[in-house]
Amino acid sequence: MFTIRTLNNIASVGLAKLPKKHFTIDDTTATPDGIILRSFDMHNLELNDNLLAVARAGAGTNNVPIEKCSHMGIPVFNAPGGNANAVKELVLASLFISSRRIVAGSKWVQSIAASETLDKEIEAGKKNFVGPEILGKTLGVIGLGAIGVLVANAALDLGMDVVGYDPFLSLESAWHLSPSVEKADSMEDVVAKSDYITLHIPLSDKTRHTYNDDLFTKTKPGARLLNFARGGLVDTTALLAALEKGTIARYVTDFPEKEILGHENIIVTPHLGASTPESEENCAIMAAEALRDYLYFGNVKNSVNFPNCTIPYNGKPRIAVSHRNKVNMIGQLAAVFTKYSINIDKLVNNSKGELAYNIIVCDSLPENEDDFIRDLYAISNVIKVRLLK
Ligand SMILES: NC(=O)c1ccc[n+]([C@@H]2O[C@H](COP(=O)([O-])OP(=O)(O)OC[C@H]3O[C@@H](n4cnc5c(N)ncnc54)[C@H](O)[C@@H]3O)[C@@H](O)[C@H]2O)c1
Numbered sequence: 001m002f003t004i005r006t007l008n009n010i011a012s013v014g015l016a017k018l019p020k021k022h023f024t025i026d027d028t029t030a031t032p033d034g035i036i037l038r039s040f041d042m043h044n045l046e047l048n049d050n051l052l053a054v055a056r057a058g059a060g061t062n063n064v065p066i067e068k069c070s071h072m073g074i075p076v077f078n079a080p081g082g083n084a085n086a087v088k089e090l091v092l093a094s095l096f097i098s099s100r101r102i103v104a105g106s107k108w109v110q111s112i113a114a115s116e117t118l119d120k121e122i123e124a125g126k127k128n129f130v131g132p133e134i135l136g137k138t139l140g141v142i143g144l145g146a147i148g149v150l151v152a153n154a155a156l157d158l159g160m161d162v163v164g165y166d167p168f169l170s171l172e173s174a175w176h177l178s179p180s181v182e183k184a185d186s187m188e189d190v191v192a193k194s195d196y197i198t199l200h201i202p203l204s205d206k207t208r209h210t211y212n213d214d215l216f217t218k219t220k221p222g223a224r225l226l227n228f229a230r231g232g233l234v235d236t237t238a239l240l241a242a243l244e245k246g247t248i249a250r251y252v253t254d255f256p257e258k259e260i261l262g263h264e265n266i267i268v269t270p271h272l273g274a275s276t277p278e279s280e281e282n283c284a285i286m287a288a289e290a291l292r293d294y295l296y297f298g299n300v301k302n303s304v305n306f307p308n309c310t311i312p313y314n315g316k317p318r319i320a321v322s323h324r325n326k327v328n329m330i331g332q333l334a335a336v337f338t339k340y341s342i343n344i345d346k347l348v349n350n351s352k353g354e355l356a357y358n359i360i361v362c363d364s365l366p367e368n369e370d371d372f373i374r375d376l377y378a379i380s381n382v383i384k385v386r387l388l389k
């Protein structure tokens with residue numbers, strides 16, 4: 001039986017992927033085998049020693065202590081692309097909202113009292129809410145992953161020119177990105193030529209304050225900046241100065257901060273990017289399935305810190321071993337199997353950065369399983385050993 005702690009509301013169709021026969025869902029336990037979460041900040045949460053896996057029902061994992069998890073041999077899963085369409089749709093809405101003064105105009109209409117002269121007042125006042133069309137304008141897309149590619153392609157369909165930047169473009173993205181998207185060599189190149197700029201990169205120590213004074217200086221004056229990725233990507237002090245100077249005409253973001261609330265040229269939504277039933281369900285299903293397959297079989301798919309590693313279940317016992325990515329690890333593991341006269345049926349070893357992971361399917365298990373496990377743990381650089389029967 002596995003105990004799963006939920007740290008946020010997770011769509012029930014996702015939790016249904018964890019059969020009651022083998023899983024207990026408990027949102028209070030301090031000793032879960034697995035955690036499923038959305039935006040809960042796990043950085044200050046103590047990780048129990050028996051925790052086996054964390055699954056983020058969403059894309060961004062900056063709320064999860066990845067390094068600490070890797071150190072403890074805990075894979076962190078996410079749901080790549082599971083909410084990309086929802087974010088794309090909100091970004092498209094925001095392109096229009098950043099351009100046409102829909103929010104300010106609507107607020108103004110709500111604020112004027114209904115009177116005999118309403119029609120006249122409206123016709124006289126609407127000149128304050130003029131905004132340009134997006135047709136023929138240039139959209140700069142920074143980050144061409146699951147969301148960036150969808151946004152870039154959709155903007156072309158709306159008649160925009162699109163310039164994109166992603167120095168780590170994946171094969172998957174390259175397959176889906178329209179050839180009409182101009183590939184820029186740098187972020188500076190993108191912001192210098194774009195009337196609208198949209199950010200779709202993860203937040204990390206490397207990308208924090210990507211949009212800073214320097215980049216604002218290089219931005220085409222009057223550009224509109226959309227941020228549906230993470231608040232920390234934009235340096236708020238530099239942003240407020242850029243709005244003051246007119247470098248940025250409008251900022252639309254999904255990430256409220258007290259410094260930006262109430263600003264006439266900032267429109268803020270309450271982290272709504274993935275808030276559609278479709279996305280919540282997709283992501284919950286992807287996260288729950290990844291967690292289930294890891295807990296049952298040791299299989300790894302869609303992990304941000306562990307390599308993909310899967311062996312279809314064939315009824316035989318398996319040992320899952322994570323270790324630091326050093327030389328002669330397989331030789332040392334195999335020697336322990338030899339010592340206990342265990343024949344290896346199948347073995348997959350993959351690595352990701354400093355971490356490597358193995359699934360070893362065997363024909364039998366030794367009589368003394370505890371000694372066998374202890375011998376595997378005794379190999380230097382082994383992090384975690386799981387015996388799955
Ligand atoms: N508002 C929301 O509710 C919401 C929903 C989903 C995702 N997000 C955010 O959006 C981000 C992107 O989501 P995604 O699903 O497209 O992720 P993704 O992993 O598919 O794409 C991210 C892309 O950014 C690129 N990248 C990384 N660093 C870069 C850099 N310095 N310059 C340019 N490109 C860089 C990567 O190569 C990758 O292609 C997530 O990390 C998350 O923070 C927000």
Ligand SMILES: O=C(O)CC[C@@H](O)C(=O)O
Nearest residue numbers: 038039058059060274275
């Ligand atoms: O779960 C959510 O509502 C937001 C998810 C989003 O920020 C993500 O990174 O996928």
